Amino acid sequence: MRLKIARSDTLWVAAAGTFAGAGAAVLTYFGNPVDGGISIACFSRDIAGALGFHQVIEFSYLRPEIIAIAFGAALAAVVKGGFQPAGGSSTLLRFFIGMICSFGIFAFIGCPMRVGLRLAGGDPAALAGIAGLAAGIGIGTIFLANGFSLGKSAITSRTNGLAFHFFLAVLFILLIVKPAFITLSHQRHAPLIASLAAGGVLGILGQRTKLCFIGGFRNAFLIGDLTLLTGFVFLVISALVTNVLLGQEHMGIHIIGSADIVWSFLALTVVGLASTFLGGCPFRQLILAAQGNTDSAISILGLMAGAAISYNYYFAFMADSLDRNGKMAVIAGLLVLFIIGVYNRKKT
Amino acid sequence: MAGKHDGRIMTFHGTYYVLKAEKLLQKEGIAVEAIAAPRHISSDCGICIRFNLSDEERVRRIIVTASIEINGVYDE
Numbered sequence: 001m002r003l004k005i006a007r008s009d010t011l012w013v014a015a016a017g018t019f020a021g022a023g024a025a026v027l028t029y030f031g032n033p034v035d036g037g038i039s040i041a042c043f044s045r046d047i048a049g050a051l052g053f054h055q056v057i058e059f060s061y062l063r064p065e066i067i068a069i070a071f072g073a074a075l076a077a078v079v080k081g082g083f084q085p086a087g088g089s090s091t092l093l094r095f096f097i098g099m100i101c102s103f104g105i106f107a108f109i110g111c112p113m114r115v116g117l118r119l120a121g122g123d124p125a126a127l128a129g130i131a132g133l134a135a136g137i138g139i140g141t142i143f144l145a146n147g148f149s150l151g152k153s154a155i156t157s158r159t160n161g162l163a164f165h166f167f168l169a170v171l172f173i174l175l176i177v178k179p180a181f182i183t184l185s186h187q188r189h190a191p192l193i194a195s196l197a198a199g200g201v202l203g204i205l206g207q208r209t210k211l212c213f214i215g216g217f218r219n220a221f222l223i224g225d226l227t228l229l230t231g232f233v234f235l236v237i238s239a240l241v242t243n244v245l246l247g248q249e250h251m252g253i254h255i256i257g258s259a260d261i262v263w264s265f266l267a268l269t270v271v272g273l274a275s276t277f278l279g280g281c282p283f284r285q286l287i288l289a290a291q292g293n294t295d296s297a298i299s300i301l302g303l304m305a306g307a308a309i310s311y312n313y314y315f316a317f318m319a320d321s322l323d324r325n326g327k328m329a330v331i332a333g334l335l336v337l338f339i340i341g342v343y344n345r346k347k348t
Numbered sequence: 349m350a351g352k353h354d355g356r357i358m359t360f361h362g363t364y365y366v367l368k369a370e371k372l373l374q375k376e377g378i379a380v381e382a383i384a385a386p387r388h389i390s391s392d393c394g395i396c397i398r399f400n401l402s403d404e405e406r407v408r409r410i411i412v413t414a415s416i417e418i419n420g421v422y423d424e
Contacts, residue, residue, distance in 0.1 A: 002381075009387050082390065144363040144393075152361040152392060209387060215394050222363065223382040223395060279393065346364055 001224040009209070010227050016205035017231035021239030023198040024117050027065070029246045030190035034255050035121035037190075037239075038065055038202065040282035041102065041111035044300060045307035047171065050183050053308035060183040062175040064192055065199035066286065067168045072203025073290035074165060082207065085161025087294030090150035093340065094295050097274050098302020099309065100333040101282070104270030106307060106316035107326045109257025112213035112281040115268065116232055120239035122251035125259040132265035136272020137217040140341075143277070144222065147345035150277065153295055161292030164300075203290065212284035214275040258317045263327060270333045277340065354401045355424030358411070359391040365416050366395050372414055378403050389422050398424060 024037030036042050042059075049060030077083040105111050108129055110118055115133060119126035140148075174182050175192075189195070205211065209231070216229030243249040258264050275281050278299050280288065285303075288296035310316040315329040360366050366382050373380040380399040385391035399407050404421070411418060 004381070004383060006384065006386060009384070012387060084390070145367055147364045149362040149364060210385070210394070212394070215384075219384045219395060222367075223384075225382075225384040225395070227384045228394075346362070 003224045003226060005226045005230075010230050012209045013211055013228055013231045014234045016202075016209040016211040017234030018238040019205055020113070020202055020211070020231075021117070021120060021235040021237065022242045023202055025120070025239045025242035025246060025248070027190045027194060027198055028248060030194050031188060032190045032195075033188050034248070035118040035123060036110070036114045036256070037117065038198070039111055039114040039117070040066065040069075040286055041105045041303055041307065042109070042114060044282070044304045045102075045106065045311070048304045048308040049311075052181070052183060053304070054311040056311050057183060057185050058187060059311065060185050061189055062171050062182065062184065063189075064172070064175060064195040067172050068196045068199025069203035069206065069283075069286055070165065070168050070290040072200035073207035073287045074203075076204040076207040077291040080208070083161070083292050085156045085158055085292035085294070086153040087156045087160060089153040089295045090344070091295055091298050093150060093344075094278060094299045095302040095305070097277050097337070097340065098285075098299040099306035100336060101271055101274035101278070102303050102306025102310055103315050103326075103329040103333045104267040104274065105303075106310040107258065107267035107322055107330050108264050108271075109317050110268075111283075112232075112271065112275065113235070113283050116213065116235045117239050118257065120236045121243055121255070122249050123254050123256070124252060125254050125257065125261070125264055128261040128264040129268040132268030133272040134217055135265070136269040136274075137214060137276050138221055138272075139269070140273045140276025141218055141221045143341040143345070144218075148277070148341055149346055150279075150344060153293070156294060160294050163294070164289045164297035203287065206283060206287045207291065210284070212280045214272065214281040215284065217272070218276055258322055260322065263322050263330065266334070267330050270330055270337065273334070273337050273341075277337065355398050356401050356404055357386065357389055357396050357398055357422045357424055358407065359385065359389065359396045359419040359422075361392055361417055361419050363393040363395060366393065366397060368414070369411055369416055370397050372410055373397070373399065373407060376406070376410055378407060378410075380407070386424065389420075392419065
């Protein structure tokens with residue numbers, strides 16, 4: 001297979017990856033989690049906790065980055081004519097695939113973006129995670145090449161396309177008003193203005209560049225196109241450089257999440273395969289949801305539900321170990337994804 | 349392969365169809381390659397095919413004959 005790269009697009013994708021990596025490291029400096037200054041899945045888990053869907057107070061906060069990324073992307077889409085309400089492509093299946101994706105993410109503690117950030121922070125366990133992610137995407141591309149499809153979406157009403165934005169706007173109001181029924185941890189978050197600014201710019205860049213931490217590997221494996229993969233590479237490099245400049249590098253020392261090589265690998269295999277079936281990483285799903293894609297919005301809600309289940313049923317990596325429940329969820333998730341893969345192939 | 353100003357992009361409703369179209373067209377001797385969908389083009393699956401403008405009529409005929417649904421055709 002001949003390797004190819006689109007030079008002009010690559011510059012933009014690299015710029016977006018650079019901003020994501022540097023922005024995440026700076027937000028960590030200002031108070032966001034270590035090696036996870038921006039993480040769509042972990043922040044979705046925190047939102048689920050804030051709304052009371054799980055009870056781990058430490059992981060409960062209405063993360064403004066998620067809201068800002070979505071509204072930044074929506075703004076870019078409206079200005080450039082890319083806002084297109086669409087949906088109806090295996091909607092319920094996407095919810096469950098998103099949920100399974102979360103089981104893998106929280107068995108390891110890291111969505112594709114946070115795997116890159118953990119590597120950039122100096123966490124050696126991230127290498128097993130990246131290998132697993134690549135394996136999962138590799139398996140996913142075999143399914144894609146053999147006809148896997150969740151079906152095409154159809155244009156839908158503007159009300160449908162804006163429902164997710166309405167949900168996020170309500171979350172933002174709750175964050176500002178802080179009613180008693182919302183759980184907001186006072187730990188590990190950057191100042192609101194910094195989170196909104198970084199998230200907003202990242203949303204615009206993500207929408208304009210199609211930055212996707214799964215799509216990069218998928219395109220490289222499937223057609224030898226390296227354009228999108230540069231986003232992941234530059235995310236790691238820029239976060240690493242920024243971490244060094246800010247004195248928060250911890251080279252060779254594992255700080256958060258699982259360090260078990262086998263279970264890190266398998267957990268991220270689930271994430272890679274599930275995300276390939278969904279057509280993109282959680283970050284890309286959030287951007288697409290902001291553009292009016294209700295299937296992607298459902299995938300994000302599936303991630304949130306999966307996050308809550310992971311902490312309620314002890315599937316997640318907690319107290320320095322992955323419980324038997326978590327290991328069973330990873331294996332069961334992998335099996336269910338294989339079944340979904342086999343039964344969703346086009347016959348023509 | 350297509351130069352900067354004479355390339356055309358065709359998108360489909362899934363990865364499988366992009367790969368199938370690429371294989372079919374290559375078999376017919378048409379210069380075609382599957383690439384990541386450029387930034388200005390929307391594609392459900394993130395990839396598309398690129399071919400020369402001069403081949404467009406033949407490409408369309410082959411794809412339609414194979415009963416593959418075209419999502420969109422654009423300038424590169």
